Amino acid sequence: MSDGGSEHKRRASLTPRKAVPRLAAGRARALGLPTRGTTNANRLRRVDRWLLATQVPRLRDAARPLVVDLGYGSSAVTTLELADRLGPEVPGLEVVGLEIDPARVAAVAEDRDPPRVDFRVGGFELAGLRPVLVRAFNVLRQYDEESAARAWETMCAALGPGGLLVEGTCDEWGRRATWVALDADGPLTLTLAARVADLDRPSDLAERLPKALIHHNVPGQPVHELLRALDAAWAAAAGLSAFGPRQRWVAAVEALADDGWPLVGSTRRWRHGELTVRWSAVAPR
Numbered sequence: 001m002s003d004g005g006s007e008h009k010r011r012a013s014l015t016p017r018k019a020v021p022r023l024a025a026g027r028a029r030a031l032g033l034p035t036r037g038t039t040n041a042n043r044l045r046r047v048d049r050w051l052l053a054t055q056v057p058r059l060r061d062a063a064r065p066l067v068v069d070l071g072y073g074s075s076a077v078t079t080l081e082l083a084d085r086l087g088p089e090v091p092g093l094e095v096v097g098l099e100i101d102p103a104r105v106a107a108v109a110e111d112r113d114p115p116r117v118d119f120r121v122g123g124f125e126l127a128g129l130r131p132v133l134v135r136a137f138n139v140l141r142q143y144d145e146e147s148a149a150r151a152w153e154t155m156c157a158a159l160g161p162g163g164l165l166v167e168g169t170c171d172e173w174g175r176r177a178t179w180v181a182l183d184a185d186g187p188l189t190l191t192l193a194a195r196v197a198d199l200d201r202p203s204d205l206a207e208r209l210p211k212a213l214i215h216h217n218v219p220g221q222p223v224h225e226l227l228r229a230l231d232a233a234w235a236a237a238a239g240l241s242a243f244g245p246r247q248r249w250v251a252a253v254e255a256l257a258d259d260g261w262p263l264v265g266s267t268r269r270w271r272h273g274e275l276t277v278r279w280s281a282v283a284p285r
Ligand SMILES: C[S@@+](CC[C@H](N)C(=O)[O-])C[C@H]1O[C@@H](n2cnc3c(N)ncnc32)[C@H](O)[C@@H]1O
Pocket: 031, 032, 033, 034, 035, 036, 037, 038, 039, 040, 043, 044, 070, 071, 072, 073, 074, 078, 098, 099, 100, 101, 104, 122, 123, 124, 136, 137, 138, 139
């Protein structure tokens, strides 16, 4: 998707192009603009698997384990899946699906118990909620880079104490995904995750990079160096293909760790076709 052109910039501004309803008297306007609502059952399984593996302690430690799924799209299916996945691990979990398109909120049934799931109109201001965890997937791709950066700031400022924003992108069927984890101080990590059997090379994931990185995947930029290094390690590990593509992925990721890339996590995560690296290693120059 090109970011060029004044028409696109006008449409992509955080200022809604059409009036969006106020959340409630006295509340701030929902920030953002309605975009395509494409979603699919199980599309967000990779980020949910990562959330389950890494974020349950954060939720359990919270006085109120509130999770927001921002921009759930034309159906609530991925919000309900998130609640179903985290619910058994987090006593008292509350999940709120926020959508800036009021018609999409009106279309979904409210309240499931347990865990409790609500659906409301809201935008980057998070509808005045103070969640411990925000999942915003396939939302910012449709904004321009500057607006996406402001959206990060707005969402991070709205997090509850010790909160985390997970903002990312994936393909239609959730086979290729990338996401950034951020807290109130800014970005912490970038994660790449894929069904590795479908990859010709790891840099196939480039087309799914978050808005903050996708235009920086050019020579001289750190994220380009990361993907190039991963491609080279993947090629060098070709001999392991006989043991399956996941073994090959793990070997490639281990090679990156050996080369000094600041990876987070362990082989246990990499076996899922994941790689998490500190943001400082991929932040645009
Ligand atoms: C492509 S859908 C993504 C659906 C789902 N999260 C997924 O990944 O399958 C993007 C949704 O985000 C919504 N959206 C865009 N900007 C938003 C904002 N600022 N606040 C809340 N929802 C927003 C759009 O209306 C659209 O329904």
